[in-house]
Amino acid sequence: MKHIETSGTMPLSAFRKVSIGNWRHPRDPQTYVEVELNVEPALQFLKQQQMDRPLSLTHYIAKILGDCFARQPELNSVLLRGKLHQRKEISAFITTLIKQKGSVDLAGFSIQNIDQISLEEIARICEEEVQIQRRGEDPEIKALQKTFKSIPVLLLKPFFHLLDFVKYTLNFSTQSPTLPRDRFGTVIITNIGALGLQNAFVPLTPCARTPLLVAVGKPFEGVGVVNGEATVMQRIKINVTFDHRYIDGYHGAKIVRRFSKIFENPEKFAALFTG
DSSP states (O other), rough: OSSOOOOOOOOHHHEEEEEEEEOOOOOOOEEEEEEEEEOOHHHHHHOOOSSSSSOHHHHHHHHHHHHHHOGGGSSSSSTTTEEEOOOSOOOOOEEEEEEEETTTEEEEEESTTTSSOHHHHHHHHHHHHHHHHHTTTTTHHHHHHHHHHSHHHHHHHHHHHHHIIIIIIIIOOOOOOTTTTTTTTTEEEGGGGGTTSSSSOOOGGGTOOSSSEEEEOOOOOEEEEEEEEEEEEEEEEEEEEEEETTTOOOHHHHHHHHHHHHOGGGGGGGGGGGG
Protein backbone atom coordinates (compact mmCIF):
# COMPACT_ATOMS: atom_id res chain seq x y z
CA MET A 1 0.00 0.00 0.00
CA LYS A 2 1.28 3.44 -0.91
CA HIS A 3 1.88 6.00 1.82
CA ILE A 4 0.20 8.67 -0.37
CA GLU A 5 -2.23 7.64 -3.07
CA THR A 6 -1.75 9.51 -6.36
CA SER A 7 -3.43 9.47 -9.74
CA GLY A 8 -0.40 10.08 -11.95
CA THR A 9 2.14 12.79 -12.68
CA MET A 10 1.31 16.35 -13.67
CA PRO A 11 2.84 18.42 -16.51
CA LEU A 12 5.44 20.91 -15.26
CA SER A 13 6.03 24.44 -16.54
CA ALA A 14 9.60 25.71 -16.79
CA PHE A 15 9.15 27.76 -13.61
CA ARG A 16 7.67 24.81 -11.72
CA LYS A 17 10.67 22.66 -12.67
CA VAL A 18 12.98 25.45 -11.50
CA SER A 19 11.15 25.58 -8.15
CA ILE A 20 11.40 21.83 -7.59
CA GLY A 21 15.08 21.81 -8.45
CA ASN A 22 15.82 24.92 -6.42
CA TRP A 23 14.26 24.48 -2.99
CA ARG A 24 14.99 21.90 -0.33
CA HIS A 25 12.99 21.07 2.78
CA PRO A 26 12.43 24.15 5.00
CA ARG A 27 15.68 25.05 6.70
CA ASP A 28 16.32 28.67 5.90
CA PRO A 29 16.73 32.20 7.37
CA GLN A 30 13.59 33.75 5.88
CA THR A 31 11.79 36.39 7.94
CA TYR A 32 8.37 37.78 7.06
CA VAL A 33 6.89 41.24 7.59
CA GLU A 34 3.41 42.49 6.69
CA VAL A 35 2.77 46.21 6.28
CA GLU A 36 -0.75 47.61 5.77
CA LEU A 37 -0.85 51.14 4.37
CA ASN A 38 -3.22 53.81 3.11
CA VAL A 39 -2.92 53.51 -0.68
CA GLU A 40 -5.12 56.50 -1.60
CA PRO A 41 -2.31 59.14 -1.58
CA ALA A 42 -0.20 56.90 -3.84
CA LEU A 43 -3.03 56.28 -6.32
CA GLN A 44 -3.87 59.99 -6.42
CA PHE A 45 -0.22 60.93 -6.91
CA LEU A 46 0.20 58.49 -9.79
CA LYS A 47 -3.01 59.72 -11.40
CA GLN A 48 -1.81 63.32 -11.30
CA GLN A 49 1.50 62.66 -13.05
CA GLN A 50 1.50 63.92 -16.64
CA MET A 51 3.45 61.20 -18.41
CA ASP A 52 3.36 59.44 -21.77
CA ARG A 53 2.53 56.04 -20.27
CA PRO A 54 0.42 54.81 -17.34
CA LEU A 55 2.07 54.41 -13.97
CA SER A 56 1.43 51.51 -11.61
CA LEU A 57 2.01 50.76 -7.97
CA THR A 58 4.82 48.41 -9.03
CA HIS A 59 6.73 51.32 -10.61
CA TYR A 60 6.02 53.47 -7.56
CA ILE A 61 7.21 50.83 -5.10
CA ALA A 62 10.35 50.05 -7.11
CA LYS A 63 11.37 53.69 -6.98
CA ILE A 64 10.77 53.95 -3.23
CA LEU A 65 12.80 50.79 -2.58
CA GLY A 66 15.66 52.24 -4.62
CA ASP A 67 15.73 55.21 -2.26
CA CYS A 68 15.59 52.97 0.82
CA PHE A 69 18.63 50.97 -0.28
CA ALA A 70 20.50 54.11 -1.33
CA ARG A 71 20.07 55.42 2.23
CA GLN A 72 21.23 52.10 3.70
CA PRO A 73 23.92 50.95 1.22
CA GLU A 74 25.26 48.39 3.71
CA LEU A 75 22.13 46.32 3.04
CA ASN A 76 22.74 46.23 -0.71
CA SER A 77 25.02 43.24 -0.38
CA VAL A 78 25.60 39.72 -1.65
CA LEU A 79 26.88 36.69 0.27
CA LEU A 80 29.97 35.22 -1.43
CA ARG A 81 32.08 32.46 0.16
CA GLY A 82 30.61 33.21 3.59
CA LYS A 83 31.30 36.96 3.44
CA LEU A 84 29.00 39.88 2.64
CA HIS A 85 30.13 42.03 -0.26
CA GLN A 86 28.48 45.34 -1.14
CA ARG A 87 26.96 45.53 -4.62
CA LYS A 88 27.99 48.39 -6.90
CA GLU A 89 24.48 48.91 -8.25
CA ILE A 90 20.98 48.98 -6.80
CA SER A 91 18.67 46.98 -9.06
CA ALA A 92 15.19 45.47 -8.94
CA PHE A 93 13.86 42.31 -10.56
CA ILE A 94 10.20 42.66 -11.58
CA THR A 95 8.31 39.39 -12.04
CA THR A 96 5.95 39.00 -15.00
CA LEU A 97 3.11 36.56 -15.63
CA ILE A 98 3.27 35.25 -19.20
CA LYS A 99 0.23 33.57 -20.79
CA GLN A 100 0.90 31.78 -24.08
CA LYS A 101 -0.90 29.02 -25.97
CA GLY A 102 -3.03 27.95 -23.03
CA SER A 103 -0.10 27.84 -20.59
CA VAL A 104 0.96 30.18 -17.81
CA ASP A 105 4.55 30.74 -16.74
CA LEU A 106 6.49 33.19 -14.59
CA ALA A 107 9.28 35.33 -15.99
CA GLY A 108 10.77 38.73 -15.20
CA PHE A 109 13.34 41.39 -15.97
CA SER A 110 15.88 43.52 -14.14
CA ILE A 111 16.00 47.32 -13.86
CA GLN A 112 19.43 48.72 -13.07
CA ASN A 113 20.16 51.78 -10.90
CA ILE A 114 16.57 52.25 -9.74
CA ASP A 115 17.78 54.75 -7.16
CA GLN A 116 19.05 57.08 -9.89
CA ILE A 117 16.41 56.94 -12.63
CA SER A 118 13.00 58.59 -12.63
CA LEU A 119 9.58 57.04 -12.08
CA GLU A 120 8.79 57.67 -15.75
CA GLU A 121 11.94 55.86 -16.85
CA ILE A 122 11.05 52.87 -14.66
CA ALA A 123 7.58 52.77 -16.29
CA ARG A 124 9.14 52.94 -19.78
CA ILE A 125 11.54 50.07 -19.09
CA CYS A 126 8.75 47.94 -17.61
CA GLU A 127 6.47 48.53 -20.58
CA GLU A 128 9.19 47.63 -23.09
CA GLU A 129 10.41 44.56 -21.21
CA VAL A 130 6.90 43.15 -20.69
CA GLN A 131 6.18 43.47 -24.43
CA ILE A 132 9.47 41.74 -25.28
CA GLN A 133 8.65 38.84 -22.96
CA ARG A 134 5.08 38.49 -24.19
CA ARG A 135 6.41 38.22 -27.75
CA GLY A 136 8.89 35.61 -26.56
CA GLU A 137 11.88 37.68 -27.66
CA ASP A 138 13.87 37.81 -24.42
CA PRO A 139 17.07 35.83 -25.25
CA GLU A 140 17.83 35.04 -21.60
CA ILE A 141 14.32 33.73 -20.89
CA LYS A 142 14.33 31.65 -24.08
CA ALA A 143 17.71 30.13 -23.24
CA LEU A 144 16.75 29.41 -19.63
CA GLN A 145 13.40 27.83 -20.54
CA LYS A 146 15.02 25.68 -23.20
CA THR A 147 17.67 24.52 -20.73
CA PHE A 148 15.24 23.76 -17.89
CA LYS A 149 12.80 21.88 -20.11
CA SER A 150 15.60 19.66 -21.42
CA ILE A 151 16.94 18.72 -17.96
CA PRO A 152 15.16 15.92 -16.03
CA VAL A 153 13.82 16.96 -12.64
CA LEU A 154 16.22 14.59 -10.83
CA LEU A 155 19.20 16.39 -12.38
CA LEU A 156 17.99 19.91 -11.61
CA LYS A 157 19.33 19.90 -8.04
CA PRO A 158 22.92 19.08 -9.01
CA PHE A 159 22.55 21.53 -11.90
CA PHE A 160 21.59 24.32 -9.50
CA HIS A 161 24.40 23.36 -7.13
CA LEU A 162 26.85 23.70 -10.02
CA LEU A 163 25.25 26.99 -11.06
CA ASP A 164 25.52 28.31 -7.51
CA PHE A 165 29.17 27.26 -7.27
CA VAL A 166 30.13 28.96 -10.55
CA LYS A 167 28.17 32.18 -10.01
CA TYR A 168 28.56 32.76 -6.28
CA THR A 169 31.46 30.70 -4.96
CA LEU A 170 33.76 31.45 -7.88
CA ASN A 171 31.85 34.69 -8.66
CA PHE A 172 32.39 33.92 -12.33
CA SER A 173 30.30 35.44 -15.12
CA THR A 174 29.96 34.14 -18.67
CA GLN A 175 28.38 35.61 -21.81
CA SER A 176 25.93 32.73 -22.01
CA PRO A 177 22.21 33.68 -21.74
CA THR A 178 21.77 30.55 -19.62
CA LEU A 179 24.01 32.12 -16.95
CA PRO A 180 22.94 35.80 -16.94
CA ARG A 181 24.97 38.16 -14.78
CA ASP A 182 23.29 38.99 -11.46
CA ARG A 183 19.82 38.87 -13.01
CA PHE A 184 17.90 39.29 -9.74
CA GLY A 185 20.01 41.99 -8.08
CA THR A 186 19.10 43.87 -4.90
CA VAL A 187 15.36 43.23 -4.54
CA ILE A 188 12.62 41.17 -6.21
CA ILE A 189 9.17 42.75 -6.63
CA THR A 190 6.14 40.63 -7.46
CA ASN A 191 2.60 41.96 -7.92
CA ILE A 192 0.33 39.36 -6.35
CA GLY A 193 -2.53 41.85 -6.71
CA ALA A 194 -2.58 41.01 -10.42
CA LEU A 195 -3.70 37.52 -9.33
CA GLY A 196 -6.50 38.98 -7.23
CA LEU A 197 -4.66 38.36 -3.94
CA GLN A 198 -4.67 40.92 -1.16
CA ASN A 199 -2.07 39.12 0.91
CA ALA A 200 0.61 36.44 0.44
CA PHE A 201 4.12 35.74 1.71
CA VAL A 202 6.42 34.73 -1.14
CA PRO A 203 9.60 32.68 -0.54
CA LEU A 204 13.05 33.92 -1.47
CA THR A 205 14.75 32.32 -4.46
CA PRO A 206 17.92 30.48 -3.34
CA CYS A 207 19.67 30.85 -6.70
CA ALA A 208 19.22 34.64 -6.68
CA ARG A 209 21.27 35.70 -3.63
CA THR A 210 18.77 38.54 -3.26
CA PRO A 211 18.18 39.60 0.36
CA LEU A 212 14.69 41.08 -0.04
CA LEU A 213 11.45 40.16 -1.80
CA VAL A 214 8.40 42.44 -1.84
CA ALA A 215 4.89 41.16 -2.70
CA VAL A 216 2.37 43.87 -3.63
CA GLY A 217 -1.23 42.98 -2.80
CA LYS A 218 -4.49 44.11 -4.37
CA PRO A 219 -5.91 47.32 -2.84
CA PHE A 220 -9.02 46.76 -0.74
CA GLU A 221 -11.55 48.77 1.24
CA GLY A 222 -10.53 48.97 4.87
CA VAL A 223 -10.55 51.19 7.93
CA GLY A 224 -7.84 53.70 8.77
CA VAL A 225 -7.47 56.56 11.23
CA VAL A 226 -7.54 60.19 10.03
CA ASN A 227 -7.27 63.00 12.62
CA GLY A 228 -8.09 60.53 15.38
CA GLU A 229 -11.23 59.19 13.70
CA ALA A 230 -11.87 55.84 12.02
CA THR A 231 -12.44 56.30 8.28
CA VAL A 232 -13.19 53.88 5.44
CA MET A 233 -10.44 54.12 2.79
CA GLN A 234 -8.50 52.15 0.22
CA ARG A 235 -5.78 50.10 1.93
CA ILE A 236 -3.02 47.82 0.66
CA LYS A 237 -0.86 45.11 2.18
CA ILE A 238 2.83 44.95 1.31
CA ASN A 239 4.40 41.63 2.30
CA VAL A 240 8.15 41.56 2.75
CA THR A 241 10.37 38.48 2.92
CA PHE A 242 14.01 39.08 3.87
CA ASP A 243 17.08 36.96 4.46
CA HIS A 244 18.16 37.25 8.08
CA ARG A 245 21.77 36.62 7.08
CA TYR A 246 21.76 39.98 5.29
CA ILE A 247 19.24 42.04 7.22
CA ASP A 248 18.49 41.98 10.95
CA GLY A 249 15.38 43.30 12.67
CA TYR A 250 16.88 46.74 13.33
CA HIS A 251 17.78 47.41 9.70
CA GLY A 252 14.58 45.79 8.47
CA ALA A 253 12.53 48.11 10.66
CA LYS A 254 14.41 51.16 9.32
CA ILE A 255 13.59 50.17 5.74
CA VAL A 256 9.93 49.58 6.58
CA ARG A 257 9.61 52.95 8.34
CA ARG A 258 11.26 54.84 5.47
CA PHE A 259 9.22 52.96 2.88
CA SER A 260 5.92 53.57 4.71
CA LYS A 261 6.64 57.27 5.20
CA ILE A 262 7.28 57.86 1.49
CA PHE A 263 4.48 55.54 0.33
CA GLU A 264 1.79 57.41 2.27
CA ASN A 265 3.21 60.91 1.66
CA PRO A 266 4.38 61.06 -1.99
CA GLU A 267 3.77 64.82 -2.32
CA LYS A 268 6.36 65.49 0.39
CA PHE A 269 8.91 63.39 -1.52
CA ALA A 270 7.97 64.45 -5.06
CA ALA A 271 11.60 65.22 -5.97
CA LEU A 272 12.54 61.59 -5.25
CA PHE A 273 10.39 60.36 -8.15
CA THR A 274 12.12 62.54 -10.74
CA GLY A 275 15.37 60.58 -10.45
